[in-house]
Amino acid sequence: xxxxxxxxxxxxxxxxxxxxxxxxxxxxxxxxxxxxxxxxxxxxxxxxxxxxxxxxxxxxxxxxxxxxxxxxxxxxxxxxxxxxxxxxxxxxxxxxxxxxxxxxxxxxxxxxxxxxxxxxxxxxxxxxxxxxxxxxxxxxxxxxxxxxxxxxxxxxxxxxxxxxxxxxxxxxxxxxxxxxxxxxxxxxxxxxxxxxxxxxxxxxxxxxxxxxxxxxx
DNA sequence: CACCAGGCAAGTA
DNA sequence: TACTTGCATGGT
Numbered sequence: 001x002x003x004x005x006x007x008x009x010x011x012x013x014x015x016x017x018x019x020x021x022x023x024x025x026x027x028x029x030x031x032x033x034x035x036x037x038x039x040x041x042x043x044x045x046x047x048x049x050x051x052x053x054x055x056x057x058x059x060x061x062x063x064x065x066x067x068x069x070x071x072x073x074x075x076x077x078x079x080x081x082x083x084x085x086x087x088x089x090x091x092x093x094x095x096x097x098x099x100x101x102x103x104x105x106x107x108x109x110x111x112x113x114x115x116x117x118x119x120x121x122x123x124x125x126x127x128x129x130x131x132x133x134x135x136x137x138x139x140x141x142x143x144x145x146x147x148x149x150x151x152x153x154x155x156x157x158x159x160x161x162x163x164x165x166x167x168x169x170x171x172x173x174x175x176x177x178x179x180x181x182x183x184x185x186x187x188x189x190x191x192x193x194x195x196x197x198x199x200x201x202x203x204x205x206x207x208x209x210x211x212x213x214x215x216x217x
Numbered sequence: 218c219a220c221c222a223g224g225c226a227a228g229t230a
Numbered sequence: 231t232a233c234t235t236g237c238a239t240g241g242t
Contacts, residue, residue: 041224047240048223082239086225128225148223193223202221 007160008177011212012184015191018211022190025138027052030110032061033139037131038090039081050080063106067095090126097124110140117142129167137189143180146189147171150196157200158212 002010026045027033032052039048054077055061066074075088097120102109112120117140121132133146147170155161161170178184199210207213 037223040222042222043224043238044222044240046222047238050240080239082222083224083237084239086237090225126225130224134223146223150223189223196223 004160004173005177008174011160012178012188012191014211015195016187019191019194021187022194024186024190025134027138030139030141031063031106032056034094034135035061035066035091037134037138038094038126039078039087041083041087041131043082048081051078054078054080063095063098063104066091067099067104086126090124093124093126094121097121112140114140114142114144118144129171133171137182137185141182143182143185145171145174145178145185147174148189148193150200151189151192153202154192154196154200154212157205 025033025036026049027036035055036048036052039051052061055066058077060066060069060077069077071088071092074091075084078084078087078091081087098104098106098109101120102112109117114136117136118132121127121135122129127135130146130148133144136142136144137146147167151170152161152165155170155173156163156165161173174185174188178188195211199206199212
């Protein structure tokens with residue numbers, strides 16, 4: 001039986017050799033990345049991209065501009081990203097935290113130590129573990145491993161974890177097996193999403209041509 | 218037409 | 231605690 005650590009390292013090598021560097025996350029600023037992290041919840045990135053473009057084109061992609069926007073106007077602007085009423089509220093919840101606790105200072109917010117930042121993000125209604133960790137890794141650039149539906153599906157389908165494994169368990173598997181390196185965690189998560197989009201879909205997986213070959217069971 | 222996409226919280230028993 | 235459901239657009 002090969003150790004988990006070796007399987008995690010070997011999986012990374014396989015993915016990197018197959019796909020090369022992914023250059024994530026799409027976003028010009030940490031603020032843009034943070035907004036994208038909320039908008040992409042259970043949603044295709046191309047839809048999110050449209051919403052971000054609208055905000056950008058109308059000069060609304062800033063802490064001040066979004067904070068000043070009425071909720072229903074904000075919802076209207078982000079409509080293509082789906083769940084727009086919900087996500088508008090979630091964005092304002094998040095900006096509310098940054099306003100209250102960090103006096104609206106984004107740099108201070110992103111520089112906050114990883115554990116405090118994660119606790120603060122999880123205290124916001126509408127920010128769960130994946131969105132929090134995406135913001136911490138891709139916006140604040142602290143080394144936390146992001147787990148998503150693709151990560152769970154790929155690892156369970158290939159027999160590395162059980163189907164019932166939860167977020168924290170999967171996150172620990174990666175973080176106990178790898179050095180705490182922001183660039184590495186960035187690349188690894190991006191590679192898993194690349195594999196998921198291309199080969200390991202929810203239904204009809206193209207496992208025969210997958211770089212990981214056949215699932216073990 | 219059915220199903221999916223880089224989740225999360227609230228409701229039910 | 232362990233399921234289930236609502237939220238919603240745009241692509242395949």
